Amino acid sequence: MSSREPSALADPAVSEPEAAPAAWGPVAALQRFASWVPIRSLARRHRRRINDHLLALTERDRYLRFGYPASDEQISRYANSLDFERDEVFGIFNRRLQLVAMAHLAYEPAPQRAGKPAMAEFGVSVLPSARGRGFGARLFEHAALHARNRGIETMFIHALSENAPMLKIARNAGATVERDGSESEAWLRLPPDSVSSHVGEAIERHLAELDFQFKRHARVLGDLIDGVAEVKSNYDSAGKAAKQ
Template sequence: MTAAPPSPEPSEPRAFSGLRAVWRRWADWVPIRALGKRHRKRIAQHLLSLTERDRYLRFGYAARDEQIQKYVDTLNFSRDEVLGIFNRKLHLIAVAHLAYEPSPQMKGRPAMAEFGVSVLGSARGRGFGGRLFERAALHARNRGIDTLFIHALSENGPMLAIARKAGAKVERDGSESEAWLRLPPDSVSSHVDEAIERHMAEADFQLKRHLRNFSSFIDGVAEVKSKIGKTSGKSAKQ
């Protein structure tokens, strides 16, 4: 007598499966905020704090302070998209620039958006560069751009690794490399995703701002109490 085959395990309810997928997506979410003209000073502070090596990899040359400042001063926020990640103290620890060109950069190719990113050394190894790339690709896709372009030094391994992981085609020409990532057309879902990202990042920024202000208030109260205590002590001795 043959044994009856084991009964199949009950499948997970579709609702639980959907919740699990949502949880996986947002569990390691990183707040990425769109930057504007009012953030020029913070962007400059971020880029000027990069090491000489990091400046070389970001711009393709050892950018001096005045060159970085000129780059920041000429950022076109109405045309391009600049994205940033803030830490708890509201310091920019990572910045990405998605530059749009009014015409194709290369003959025979469709109009592309060029991506550049920088991450402070203290914030490395946390996937911020990849997250900024994903967010930039979503924004470009929703603007009808079908190709994301990266021009980087061939020795910029982390940048090229981000591009390859996303499925970009990378071509090397001596000391420089170029990568192209074809983007799918936009959809209702892609626009909703970007809107949710924006609102959540804004809420995160405002929360950090209020917490920073509250912390400053508490520090101020503590300082006043300390001064009063010292004054009282001197009066008592007299």
């Protein structure tokens, strides 16, 4: 569901979710790096890519992502309203530099629950062509690490109850999931930040930037080679025509 319009929790008396220590230990850290995916922070200059990514979602995917069948106009309005100064937006690019998966981590200035610290709300979308690779789970883990390093105690997800993949990601991360009819809410209690969590995030950020630059240069080189091949083909065709 849209992370820019977080809904108030239905029941402020719900018990505080417990932390999941196993999800943050050294073994889990090694597993994350073993299945590493280059996740890059997005900025204002990526609005067009974000808009194109969301517009490429099917009608069903839009419904699950935003909680309603978002039109092209509503999606463009959402993409243009993203506040990159306040929130964090992360993306995964393929070799053609197409944004195939993205996550929005919204930081709310006011607590969503009375007497509790403010939470960060998470929303994610993955193109059908990129499904089955664990991109949603990796974006969730990356967002949790980012929020943890900024002093956020809890990550929050508001999703349709029928959005089984999103709720499965939350449960697998150790989140507490509460269902209320057609909608569900999940809370993941984050441990305090540490030197290793900051180092881990810095390494992932650096590697993701290197990966993006490599893909960008590879694309430029590929376009150059294709251009040379096209010129050569046209030249050969012109030569053959002149001989006839």
